[in-house]
Amino acid sequence: MNYLPREKAKELIQEIGFSKFFIDVIDGRLDSPISIYFGCPTLYYLSDEEQAAYNLGDILPLWEDAGGYMQYAYDIERKDYIIFDIEDGDVSSRYTWDELIKSVIDTLIEHEYDEHENLEETISAVKFLLADLNIGNFDKLAADIQSEWENP
Structure with a gap:
């Protein structure tokens, strides 16, 4: 993926028009139990080289699952959503929001x-x-x- 720090991600969330909910996810401001299901994506804790290793282009990580393995992201170029495992970065499917x-x-x-x-x-x-x-x-x-x- 192209390097994306948290602050830039939060700006993108607003520019694209996504719910402020995702800014709260990235900032870790959700209450339990929803915070169990929507965690700050591990990708934001990686360096630019580590993020680039995923080779996913321009994506906007939105949340990760309770285990921290599955990453949910918006593909900025293709305007759809992807889910991938943090360990291998393989995207097997693309999704609409619904x-x-x-x-x-x-x-x-x-x-x-x-x-x-x-x-x-x-x-x-x-x-x-x-x-x-x-x-x-x-x-x-x-x-x-x-x-x-x-x-x-």
């Missing part, structure tokens, strides 16, 4: 499910957790996930 956030919502539902009485309650809790992301079509994405869960 595809990416739907997979995140699904993961959160799966992880939060045991904490609630039923799936509807879990979905409401996940919607609350992601409120700062302002996902306009959350209900549609969640309904699709619920349908997939109920009709495998």
Whole structure:
């Protein structure tokens, strides 16, 4: 990837029009439990040479998963999203925002499910957790996930 320090990343987030949520992710200002799922990308702790070794071009790392291995980023040139493992940097797929956030919502539902009485309650809790992301079509994405869960 082309070298991108955190301060420049935060400027890009604003320029592109992404939610301030991602600035909070990069600054480590999220509260638990959402901070478990959205960590500051490890890439921001790497030198310019270490970042360049990933050979991913102009990307904007947005968050990493709870384990710190999977990196979620926006490809500035192609205007889509990628996920890659920090250990090998291989990008196997590209995503639209809806595809990416739907997979995140699904993961959160799966992880939060045991904490609630039923799936509807879990979905409401996940919607609350992601409120700062302002996902306009959350209900549609969640309904699709619920349908997939109920009709495998």
